[in-house]
Amino acid sequence: MKKWQAGLLILTLLIVVSGLYVLVQLRSLEVERLSDDLFVLRGLGGNTAVLRTQAGAVVVDTMTLPMQGELIREQARKLTGMETILLINTHYHIDHTHGNPGFKPGTRVLSTERTLSHLHALDAEFWSGQAASLLPTETFSDRMTLKIGGKTIELIHPGAGHTDGDLVVLFTDEGVLHTGDLMFNRYYPNIDLEAGGSVQQWVPTLEKLLRLDFTRVIPGHGETTDRAGLRQFLAVIAQLAEVGRLAADKGMSLEQTLDTELLTADKGYRRIRMIVPMPMDREFVITRAWQESTDNFKRLD
Numbered sequence: 001m002k003k004w005q006a007g008l009l010i011l012t013l014l015i016v017v018s019g020l021y022v023l024v025q026l027r028s029l030e031v032e033r034l035s036d037d038l039f040v041l042r043g044l045g046g047n048t049a050v051l052r053t054q055a056g057a058v059v060v061d062t063m064t065l066p067m068q069g070e071l072i073r074e075q076a077r078k079l080t081g082m083e084t085i086l087l088i089n090t091h092y093h094i095d096h097t098h099g100n101p102g103f104k105p106g107t108r109v110l111s112t113e114r115t116l117s118h119l120h121a122l123d124a125e126f127w128s129g130q131a132a133s134l135l136p137t138e139t140f141s142d143r144m145t146l147k148i149g150g151k152t153i154e155l156i157h158p159g160a161g162h163t164d165g166d167l168v169v170l171f172t173d174e175g176v177l178h179t180g181d182l183m184f185n186r187y188y189p190n191i192d193l194e195a196g197g198s199v200q201q202w203v204p205t206l207e208k209l210l211r212l213d214f215t216r217v218i219p220g221h222g223e224t225t226d227r228a229g230l231r232q233f234l235a236v237i238a239q240l241a242e243v244g245r246l247a248a249d250k251g252m253s254l255e256q257t258l259d260t261e262l263l264t265a266d267k268g269y270r271r272i273r274m275i276v277p278m279p280m281d282r283e284f285v286i287t288r289a290w291q292e293s294t295d296n297f298k299r300l301d
């Protein structure tokens with residue numbers, strides 16, 4: 001075998017093995033039980049929550065592919081003994097919504113008004129045809145209280161941050177807050193300025209969350225944590241906001257800004273693993289803070 005042939009063979013094997021790895025990952029869901037009635041499902045995509053109520057299962061976020069949505073639906077049925085009667089989407093990103101079509105058409109789906117408008121404006125191709133029947137069927141702007149099958153669930157849009165339309169889910173009876181992507185636990189966050197996200201506004205948004213009554217936190221990505229974990233994430237965002245403000249005040253270039261020593265709370269933070277590789281690292285978050293503060297980006301809708 002010639003050298004280039006051996007090289008090609010190794011490359012092909014690598015592609016096949018990594019493809020198989022992704023397939024296995026897509027078909028596997030890790031289950032964590034937080035209480036008698038509340039579960040977290042983890043797979044490729046954002047964290048999913050499943051709540052058992054006497055009326056049926058409530059599912060928060062549906063990961064990245066319709067196939068994963070089907071798996072979530074099956075798993076929810078196994079864990080709760082009930083069909084899913086309500087889906088909640090924390091925001092419009094594909095890794096939290098594209099599993100929706102794996103659920104039964106006609107299922108009640110809730111999101112904020114902003115999220116529904118982003119789905120239409122920024123992801124219209126996916127949400128056409130059959131998938132359109134799993135778009136949000138009900139929306140709200142600031143806050144909504146749900147009484148469902150003996151449980152109380154608060155849906156709150158606390159302000160801009162990751163996008164301008166994120167909601168958090170407060171499982172009142174369990175004392176658990178699902179933050180969606182308003183919190184990443186020990187991972188660098190995506191900051192979607194183009195969809196109204198904001199490093200500056202993310203700080204008061206997180207402060208608002210800390211005034212809610214809960215003990216445990218399901219972040220959009222990463223391990224389940226608590227109030228201290230949420231405060232730690234706030235420390236990173238607050239430092240980033242400071243980096244952005246300083247850059248604007250002093251007229252610093254991006255290169256100068258990237259040299260900052262103000263961002264220290266991100267120690268131990270990692271890049272997140274996605275189906276489509278996203279370069280979300282230290283340089284990315286500082287760049288976004290700089291872009292926002294110096295107005296070097298363009299809103300998409």
Ligand SMILES: [Zn+2]
Nearest residue numbers: 091093181190
């Ligand atoms: Zn997101």
